[in-house]
Amino acid sequence: MRYRRRRQRETAKEVVVPDDATYVEFEGVSKTYDGVTPVVDGLDLQVHKGEFLTLLGPSGSGKTTCLMMLAGFEAPTAGAIRIRGRPIGDLPPRKRGIGMVFQNYALFPHLTVGQNLSFPLEVRRVDPEDTRKRVARALGLVRLEGYENRKTTQLSGGQQQRVAIARALVFEPDLVLMDEPLGALDRRLREEMQYEIRRIQRTLGITCIYVTHDQQEAMVLSDRVAVFHDGRLQQIATPEGLYEEPMRNFVARFIGENNRLSGRIENIDGAVCDVRVGDTVIRALRVVPGEVGDLTTLSIRPERVGLAPEPGLFANEFEARVEDLTFLGDHLRVVVSVLGADDFIVKIPNVVGHGAVIPGDRVRIGWTPTDCRALDHKPESTEP
Amino acid sequence: MTERPAVGPPARTRLRAAGLTLPLVAFVGFSFLFPLGTMLSRSVYDPLVADALPETLALLEEWDGETLPGEPVFAAAARELETALEGRLAGRLGGRVNRVASGMRSVIVRGARAAAEAPAATARETLMVGDPAWGEPATWRAIRTAGERFTVRHYLRALDLDRDAGGSIVRQPEELRIYVPLLLRTLMVSGAVTLLCLLLGYPIAHLIANAPPRRARWLILLVLVPFWTSLLVRTTAWIVLLQTHGVVNSLLVALGIVADDGRIAMIYNMTGTLVAMTHVLLPFMVLPLYSVMRTIPSHFMRAASSLGANRRQSFFRVYWPLTLPGTAAGSLLVFILAIGYYITPALVGGSSGQLFSNMIAFHMQTSLNWGLAAALGGILFVVVGALYVVYDRLVGASSLKLG
Numbered sequence: 203m204r205y206r207r208r209r210q211r212e213t214a215k216e217v218v219v220p221d222d223a224t225y226v227e228f229e230g231v232s233k234t235y236d237g238v239t240p241v242v243d244g245l246d247l248q249v250h251k252g253e254f255l256t257l258l259g260p261s262g263s264g265k266t267t268c269l270m271m272l273a274g275f276e277a278p279t280a281g282a283i284r285i286r287g288r289p290i291g292d293l294p295p296r297k298r299g300i301g302m303v304f305q306n307y308a309l310f311p312h313l314t315v316g317q318n319l320s321f322p323l324e325v326r327r328v329d330p331e332d333t334r335k336r337v338a339r340a341l342g343l344v345r346l347e348g349y350e351n352r353k354t355t356q357l358s359g360g361q362q363q364r365v366a367i368a369r370a371l372v373f374e375p376d377l378v379l380m381d382e383p384l385g386a387l388d389r390r391l392r393e394e395m396q397y398e399i400r401r402i403q404r405t406l407g408i409t410c411i412y413v414t415h416d417q418q419e420a421m422v423l424s425d426r427v428a429v430f431h432d433g434r435l436q437q438i439a440t441p442e443g444l445y446e447e448p449m450r451n452f453v454a455r456f457i458g459e460n461n462r463l464s465g466r467i468e469n470i471d472g473a474v475c476d477v478r479v480g481d482t483v484i485r486a487l488r489v490v491p492g493e494v495g496d497l498t499t500l501s502i503r504p505e506r507v508g509l510a511p512e513p514g515l516f517a518n519e520f521e522a523r524v525e526d527l528t529f530l531g532d533h534l535r536v537v538v539s540v541l542g543a544d545d546f547i548v549k550i551p552n553v554v555g556h557g558a559v560i561p562g563d564r565v566r567i568g569w570t571p572t573d574c575r576a577l578d579h580k581p582e583s584t585e586p
Numbered sequence: 587m588t589e590r591p592a593v594g595p596p597a598r599t600r601l602r603a604a605g606l607t608l609p610l611v612a613f614v615g616f617s618f619l620f621p622l623g624t625m626l627s628r629s630v631y632d633p634l635v636a637d638a639l640p641e642t643l644a645l646l647e648e649w650d651g652e653t654l655p656g657e658p659v660f661a662a663a664a665r666e667l668e669t670a671l672e673g674r675l676a677g678r679l680g681g682r683v684n685r686v687a688s689g690m691r692s693v694i695v696r697g698a699r700a701a702a703e704a705p706a707a708t709a710r711e712t713l714m715v716g717d718p719a720w721g722e723p724a725t726w727r728a729i730r731t732a733g734e735r736f737t738v739r740h741y742l743r744a745l746d747l748d749r750d751a752g753g754s755i756v757r758q759p760e761e762l763r764i765y766v767p768l769l770l771r772t773l774m775v776s777g778a779v780t781l782l783c784l785l786l787g788y789p790i791a792h793l794i795a796n797a798p799p800r801r802a803r804w805l806i807l808l809v810l811v812p813f814w815t816s817l818l819v820r821t822t823a824w825i826v827l828l829q830t831h832g833v834v835n836s837l838l839v840a841l842g843i844v845a846d847d848g849r850i851a852m853i854y855n856m857t858g859t860l861v862a863m864t865h866v867l868l869p870f871m872v873l874p875l876y877s878v879m880r881t882i883p884s885h886f887m888r889a890a891s892s893l894g895a896n897r898r899q900s901f902f903r904v905y906w907p908l909t910l911p912g913t914a915a916g917s918l919l920v921f922i923l924a925i926g927y928y929i930t931p932a933l934v935g936g937s938s939g940q941l942f943s944n945m946i947a948f949h950m951q952t953s954l955n956w957g958l959a960a961a962l963g964g965i966l967f968v969v970v971g972a973l974y975v976v977y978d979r980l981v982g983a984s985s986l987k988l989g
Contacts, residue, residue, distance in 0.1 A: 275888055295891040308889035312907045321903070322893035373894060 224287075225251040225409050226272065226377065231281035233267050233433075241267045243433040245281070249411060251376075254403055256412045256420040259430030260456070265413050268430075269379050272411065274298050285377070296325075301370030301378040301408075305385060307362050309354040315341070315365050316350030322373040340372040343402060360391045367402065378403075380412045384419065396422050417457050421445075429453050449489060451577040454501040461507070461546050463500040464579065467492050474571050480542045485517045485571040490578045497579035504547040506573035509536060509565060516568030522546065524563045540567060626967075629740050629960035635682050636735045638675055639666045643733040646726065655726055660709035663729075667698035667713075685955060686739070687728040693719045740961035765945065765962065769969070772942040775859065776924035780871075782864040783920045784913065787871035791912075794872075795879035806876070813869040821933045824862045828853040828934075854936030862930045867923055871916040878912030918977055922970050942966060 226249040233242040242264040249255050257265035270276040272283055274295035282289050290298055309318050319337040328336070341347055344364035354362060363383060370378050380399070384392045400423055403410045414420055420427045421441040428438040429452070437444060437453045448454035455462070465479035467488075475488040477498055486500050508516060522540035529535075536548040536559065548567060559565060636643060641662040649655045670676045680694035700716025701709075713720035731739065731749075742748060742755065746763040750756050757763070794805045812820060827833045830849045838844040852858060882905065890900035928943040935941070942962065949959035 273888075273892055295888070296894045296896060298892075299894075300892065302889070302892040304885050304889055306883070306885060308883075308885045310886065310889075310904055310908075312910075321890070321895070325893065325895040325899045325903075369893065 223251060224248040225253075225285065226411070227284045227287075228268070228272075229282050229284070231268070231271065231278045231283060233264070233271060233276065234279050240433045242271070242278075245435055247428060247435060247438065249409060251409055252407050254400070254410045254412065254423055254425045256414060256424040256427045257430060258414060258417060258420040258427050258456075259436075260415055263430040264433040265415075265428075265430045266381060269381055269411065269413050273300055273302050273379055299373075299375050299377075301373070301375035303366050303370045303378065303380040303383045305382045307366040307383075309362055309365055309369070311353075311355055313354070314350065315346070315352045315354055315357070318354060318365060319350075319369050319372050322369065326373060336372055340368040343371065343405070344368045344398070359387050360395060363387065363395055364398070367399065371402070371406065371408075375408070377409045377411070380410065382414055383412075384414075384416075392419070393422075399423060421457075429456060431456075447489075448501065448575065448577065451499045451501070451580045454575065454577060459504055459547065461502045461504060461543070463502070463541055463543060465498060465500060467494050467496050467498055467576065470494060475576055477576055482520065482541055484541075484574065486574040486576040487572050489575045492576070492578075498576045499579050501575045501577055502569055502573060504535075504549040505533075505551075507546075507548045507567055507569050509548050509550050509559070509567055511566065511568050513566075517571050518574065519566055519568035522565055522567045524559050524561050524565060527559065527561055538565070538567060625956075625960045626964055627960075628956050629958075629964050630738065631736055632682070632957050633735050634675075635679060635729070635732045638670050638679050639663065639729065639733060642666055643730065646730045646733070649726065649730075651727060651730075652723060654721065654723055657708060657710055659726075660713060660720075663697070664701040664705075664709040664712055667694070668701040671698040671702050681954075683728050683732040685958070686731045687724065689719075690725065690728050693717045693725055737957075740957040741964070743958055744961040744965055765942075765965075768940075768945060769942055769965065772925060773969070775856070775863070775941060776921050776927075778860060779863045779867060779924045780917050780921045782860070783868050783871040784917060786864070787868055787875055787916065788909075788913075791872045791875035791879055794876050795882075796884075809869050809872050812865070817866060817929055818933075820866060821862050821930050824858065824865065824934055825853055828858060828861065853934050854939070856935070856939045858934035858936065859931045859939035859941070862934045863924060863927055866930055867920045870919045870923060874915040874919065875909065875912040878909050878915075882908050914977065918974070921973070925970060926966060 226247075228245045228247040231242060231245040232240055234240045245264075245268060247268075257268060259265045267276060271278050274290070274293060277291070282291065284290065285298070310321065313321065316337055319340055320333045323333040323336060337350065338347070341349055344367055346361060346364050346368070349357075349361070349365075354365060357365065366383065367380075370380075383399075384395050387395060396419060399410075399412075412420075412423060424441060426438055426440055427444055429436040429444065431452045437449045439447070444453060444457050448457065451462075454460050463477075463479045463484070465477040465484065467475050468478045468483060469476040470488060470493075473488055475486055475492075477484050477486050477500055479500070484500060486498075490496075490498060492498055511519070513519075520540050522538035524536060524538055525544060526537040527534065532552050534550045534552060536550060537544075538546050538548060540546045546567075639662075642659060645659045645662055646655065649659065667676065667679075670679050676695050676698040677691075679698075680691035683694055684691040696716040697713045697720055698716075700712050704712065704715060706712045706715055710720075719725050731737075739749070744765050746758045746766045747755050748758050790805075790809065794802050794809070797805055825832070829835070830851065832853075834852065835844065835849045839846050839849065844850060852861070886904055886908070887900055890904045891897075895903065926943050927941060928947060931939050931941045932944055932947070935944070943966075946959050946962045946966075949955045949962065
């Protein structure tokens with residue numbers, strides 16, 4: 203708990219930076235290795251103090267490069283990165299005071315757990331007594347009390363992960379970066395560690411920037427998620443915001459399951475529009491600022507589709523044919539063919555009388571215009 | 587991966603597989619263990635005198651060593667020397683006794699000739715006519731010592747020790763001590779060569795290990811090409827470069843750094859030995875270092891710098907300790923090779939740059955004192971073995987990464 207007291211004292215000293223102010227800022231940051239292909243392209247991003255922000259995206263989307271530029275291992279080709287308003291371009295990594303957890307932990311194999319943890323303190327010339335106390339406290343934080351004299355090679359993957367986190371925290375940085383730290387762990391352990399990381403971040407009130415390609419992990423951990431694709435920031439929002447209100451086709455596909463229908467905007471009516479798919483017209487929420495005649499992709503979450511609804515309940519209602527049906531305990535997953543698509547998914551909660559259907563049945567399905575978002579149109583090849 | 591129960595192949599198959607190693611086992615036995623054993627046995631076992639003079643030596647056992655032995659001893663010696671002369675053994679016999687006390691070769695040979703050609707009334711007179719030294723107890727003591735079938739005197743010689751008249755072990759007078767100072771010098775040269783190789787090889791290995799794969803292949807080739815080049819060619823190249831009117835000296839004179847009559851002696855001395863040996867042994871340092879450095883992921887250094895370490899701290903606290911297995915392997919390899927190095931010092935070492943092995947070669951080829959050569963070799967063997975044990979205690983042999 204001394205961490206928190208100490209941190210409060212520091213913030214009190216620096217009145218210029220209130221708690222909700224921008225802590226890290228990327229402004230027009232670009233990175234290219236060959237001068238042609240951008241790895242990161244014109245990134246503008248603000249990270250608030252005390253926030254848990256996840257950079258989410260498929261491999262090659264530029265998220266790790268962003269983290270490496272912030273840590274100081276890569277230099278941006280253009281743009282500026284600021285911490286507390288101060289540009290850090292000229293600072294070497296060791297002077298940035300950022301704690302970093304690496305993908306493969308990067309624990310020094312020739313040192314014990316205790317020596318690994320005291321390393322950042324010893325290079326800062328903290329006196330031995332204080333070092334010992336701080337190491338013990340950091341180990342307590344990750345629930346590895348008394349592991350000081352273990353060899354890091356004798357630890358399990360989860361334990362190594364905890365040591366790596368403790369080492370990134372032991373010198374009390376205000377900002378911690380984590381580069382896919384749970385990638386090497388099995389699923390059960392990963393879930394346990396997600397909870398641990400969240401608990402530690404909240405306890406210490408530190409700012410944390412986390413990189414992952416696992417959207418579930420991003421949802422569980424983050425205050426906000428920044429979705430990357432092809433070196434560009436697609437959308438930054440809370441996990442709920444990303445799921446409920448994806449602003450781009452890629453985000454809708456990458457976060458959760460969705461049904462996609464391609465069509466052309468036929469009529470615009472304020473916030474909604476009519477989209478022609480085949481020879482049917484669908485009423486949808488107009489998210490992309492397109493013109494009449496533009497191609498668009500409609501995104502409909504499977505659980506927002508009603509199966510055999512009361513007639514007239516939804517503005518969009520269509521005849522569908524049940525193709526396949528899977529019972530998944532809490533819900534029923536029905537694959538239907540409708541509007542030229544044969545893989546349209548409908549999820550029905552497992553409640554009494556959910557309306558038993560069998561493959562081959564003809565049913566009506568429907569959804570409201572607000573659950574049907576007209577997004578940008580992208581060719582299918584950019585599948586995540 | 588599923589764990590399979592550990593069931594080995596059937597006994598027949600295993601036997602057949604073991605049979606494949608037989609040629610190697612036979613080869614190693616024939617070309618390594620057998621010569622090693624015979625040479626080492628020569629250092630303690632020398633039956634020539636004992637076989638040639640069995641009766642004399644048997645009689646000498648009763649002798650007090652102070653007075654002159656009695657007539658039966660002379661008679662036996664005269665008879666056996668005559669046989670030795672007929673068997674053309676007298677010269678070699680003399681040579682063996684000569685190693686115990688110098689001057690004995692002619693005493694033995696003349697005695698043998700006298701016994702064969704001019705027998706006098708008594709055997710004692712016969713031998714003393716051949717050489718008056720037969721009348722001195724020292725001659726008989728030398729014969730008795732040389733007649734020991736199993737002996738440590740080669741090792742005493744190799745360690746600059748001797749037996750005094752009373753038989754107790756004493757150090758040789760200072761001006762006669764050769765081998766121990768030479769061994770110490772060899773150890774020092776090997777240490778210096780190892781250090782030079784480490785200082786030169788460490789940055790090279792680091793450069794190769796961290797270069798992009800294409801360039802790394804070229805760089806490793808640059809290390810290997812000299813490695814594949816004949817040792818003689820490389821050593822001779824150093825002669826061309828370093829001799830008095832060689833490339834380096836001429837360049838220094840041309841640049842006005844050295845006067846024409848003050849050319850530096852860089853070869854046929856210790857400098858030549860050091861330079862050429864360091865060059866020849868450098869790949870043995872670079873290759874183990876490189877193979878260890880290649881396995882050190884770059885994120886260790888990134889982690890160190892993100893934790894606040896500067897370059898010096900990252901190197902000495904993270905990188906250097908992680909390269910220790912390679913450093914230790916390379917150093918051990920270079921040191922052990924250097925300690926037994928022969929050709930290079932022989933070619934470019936002059937008189938001051940000769941090492942222990944050159945002395946062994948001298949006793950093998952020139953003085954033909956194989957017993958002493960074997961004893962010197964045995965000492966080298968023990969020193970290297972001891973070094974390995976020390977290394978094993980300090981670092982652990984299992985951590986050796988030889989490439």
